[in-house]
Amino acid sequence: MNSAPIEGVDSSSHLYVEGLDTRHGTVLYLEDVSVSFDGFKALNKLSLYIAAGELRCLIGPNGAGKTTLMDVITGKTRPDTGSVFFGQTINLLAMDEPAIAQAGICRKFQKPSVFDALTVFENLELALTTNKSPWATLMFKLSPSQRDRIDEVLTTIGLSAQAKQRAGILSHGQKQWLEIGMLLMQDPKVMLVDEPIAGMTHQEIERTAELLLSLQGERSLVVVEHDMEFVRSIARKVTVLHEGSVLTEGTMDEVQNDPRVIQVYLGG
Numbered sequence: 001m002n003s004a005p006i007e008g009v010d011s012s013s014h015l016y017v018e019g020l021d022t023r024h025g026t027v028l029y030l031e032d033v034s035v036s037f038d039g040f041k042a043l044n045k046l047s048l049y050i051a052a053g054e055l056r057c058l059i060g061p062n063g064a065g066k067t068t069l070m071d072v073i074t075g076k077t078r079p080d081t082g083s084v085f086f087g088q089t090i091n092l093l094a095m096d097e098p099a100i101a102q103a104g105i106c107r108k109f110q111k112p113s114v115f116d117a118l119t120v121f122e123n124l125e126l127a128l129t130t131n132k133s134p135w136a137t138l139m140f141k142l143s144p145s146q147r148d149r150i151d152e153v154l155t156t157i158g159l160s161a162q163a164k165q166r167a168g169i170l171s172h173g174q175k176q177w178l179e180i181g182m183l184l185m186q187d188p189k190v191m192l193v194d195e196p197i198a199g200m201t202h203q204e205i206e207r208t209a210e211l212l213l214s215l216q217g218e219r220s221l222v223v224v225e226h227d228m229e230f231v232r233s234i235a236r237k238v239t240v241l242h243e244g245s246v247l248t249e250g251t252m253d254e255v256q257n258d259p260r261v262i263q264v265y266l267g268g
């Protein structure tokens, strides 16, 4: 892994991650990735490229391999074959899950896991500490720039007014945004987002679309979602997975009118 800083990139900017080389415009490279479970190919020679700053939606019928793909990127599952790179030079297959998270790839699971007894602000504060022991958390003192960062994230997730409220009384949608905020505290370069709108009200869904759209550019997002109306509202480019491989990629209109996609979804 090349950990040398990239020439010409300001190390104080949000775009800087040590050793991350996205000069070719790509932040994630997956090539010929295969994963087998007891002989069954959950991923089958899958190749996928995610551009720096893009918001990509990943769709596909049940069992297509979406979760397995996320597991491979985050280091939870090791592929049998293939390569997975973060930028041009960082080999994710040589890293474990914590190292991959630390390098700037984070994952938002479907179920929010915020701390109900803590306030919204405290939840974000906790996300800053690497040592999560109660004593270390108690002794943790925020610097002015960390406080500013929390305020910035509160604004991004639309929860500034709720900063002092306990997370336990937030609505389901607000808890999801808080969890996204907790991930943002780590300033990830890639966010993998699993079914973000499950269980949300119509209004919360609209707000979530705005939030995810506002995050692209400075970071890349890969969103797995079954709700096609939502996918249409956020996606420029959609990747369709089927039987562990990429079936097709394109705009929502292109993939929805693709006869192969129609066949896969209708099972015809």
Ligand SMILES: Nc1ncnc2c1ncn2[C@@H]1O[C@H](COP(=O)(O)OP(=O)(O)OP(=O)(O)O)[C@@H](O)[C@H]1O
Pocket: 037, 038, 041, 042, 060, 061, 062, 063, 064, 065, 066, 067, 068, 069
């Ligand atoms: N740990 C495992 N052991 C055995 N088979 C597995 C395991 N994990 C996934 N599979 C199988 O691999 C295939 C792909 O599963 P995966 O969960 O990646 O699909 P998915 O596209 O995320 O589906 P869904 O939309 O239902 O979540 C499925 O057939 C699944 O049963």
